[in-house]
Amino acid sequence: MFDKNRLTKLREEMKKNGDKSYIILTGDPHSSEYVASKFIAERFYFSPFTGSDGSLVVTLDGAYLFTDGRYFIQAEKELADSSVTLMKMGTKGCPTIAEFIAQNDLYPTAGNLFYMPEGFYEGVAKNGIVNDRDYSYLVENKPELSKDKVFALDEKLFTLSFKEKVAKVASEIENKGADSIIITTLDDIAYILNWRGNDIECTPVFYSFLYINKNNEVHLFIDKDKLSDVDYSNIHVHEYDDVVDFIKEKTNEIILVDKTKINAKLYNLIAKPLNGKSPSYLMKAVKGPVEIENIKRIHELDGVAMLKFYDFLYTNLGKNLSEYEYAEELEKYRRQSKDCFELSFETIAAVGENAAQMHYGPTKDKSSIVTLNDNVLLVDSGGQYFGGTTDITRTFLLKEPDAELRRDYTLTLKSVINLTTSIFMDGCAGTAIDIKAREIMWRLGMDYKCGTGHGVGYILGVHEGPNGFRYKHVPERDDGSKLEPGMITTIEPGVYKASKYGIRIENELLTVPAFETEDGVFYKFETVTYCPIETKYLDLGLLSDDEISWINNYHQMVYEKLSKRIQGNERLLALLKMLTKAVER
Known part of the structure; x- marks a missing residue:
């Protein structure tokens, strides 16, 4: 239960220090999208919003939660009667945090600069004073960081070894005119070292900083107790906090640094x-041949887990199980594979109107019952495997849909097909072809208020830049780079109608060469998600013959990929045959 008195106590401390506003970002010293519970605890403490992404600005007489379209419905529900105002980022008339503070004369403002990206800090500081202040001491029972050990992955899982990656980084920084680089992003550090960790739930990284110079010298800043299970003989290891003094001493070095990722406190020491x-x-976004082979392999494993879930859902639908119980069952099926060691995010299993909240997540204590009277069950899930990271969404129509739901489900699949079948030139970014999916909705005056897709890491974060699908530039997303062969990008259009339902269908796409002509080099997509898409209630009148052919070709591939892994299981084979049966008019 949210206690408004917490904000009162915070404002009392702000008044003592002369701060007119206080910024609480959902972030850590590494600008991570998903963070350890220690770093998100402050925002949870001072706001009832439980979404994974959002920033809170507290003033002497108000509080404002800034979040994007994925969370609008959820935030409206959770902030009701809380005294916290929802600020709908990206909508007409909604200012950025920097604009809001400047327009409302909220300087001096304050925030923990060790958690604030330099690029964000500069945007706020250009109009007034930003005090380096941390009021998180007011937070009761703040969690501690994980003490789990770092673990090394089998080198056979990678195209490039640790030494080869370091050599490439060192060569590149010298080409850019720098002497060294300080890498603050946790997924980049894990990628270079070929190590993984357990510091952030569902994202196998470890809190650290990495320094590499043009002479291939490597320094790692980390809790040394976490390294007992890995070989770091070629790395200079320091305690995590020693990075501050280390950087201070590099007075004569030109250090390459990403201002959008490094925190303001560290940046200003360089x-x-x-x-x-x-x-x-x-480098990590463009997967090599070994990574691609493994990604396809583990998607087959993931497809088998999903097929088992289909069987469980169809068998138990009349038993009034909860969303949480369905999510637990799907996790069990994934973990039956020895290669699956974690989920890639907490499973979204959302029934009916809950599915209209894009990032709704059931818990053991808060979960709706799924019945035969409900219209949809949306399941967005994924796993971390020794061989890749998966992210898949399927929406199940639980009963005969009305015309509106049937249309919206069909349009969602139509959007998936339209973008998946794109041919595009070298140099094309996801922003150029997002329209292929989104226009299907726009023609009817609908929009799904989020990107159409995002990059996916390799045994790393389920969200990864710099590739993605989005119709406009959103600086904080950093997903507007050109699409290159080897990149993995999700496609996940949807329809979300408050108090009714939500629909999403999601696959992962691999960018591959298409052909080359005198006009240039062209690319296309290969779908690497192998899981049936329900077709029983499609409105075939909305689909062209080519789109129906795509569905049938996709299902033929799914059958070929999965059937070889379930030989001997006649029940699952029969289900797979039914789900991949050719669609006919």
């Missing part, structure tokens, strides 16, 4: 910063 992306940022 004597000679050179702003730019880490070479590893693009």
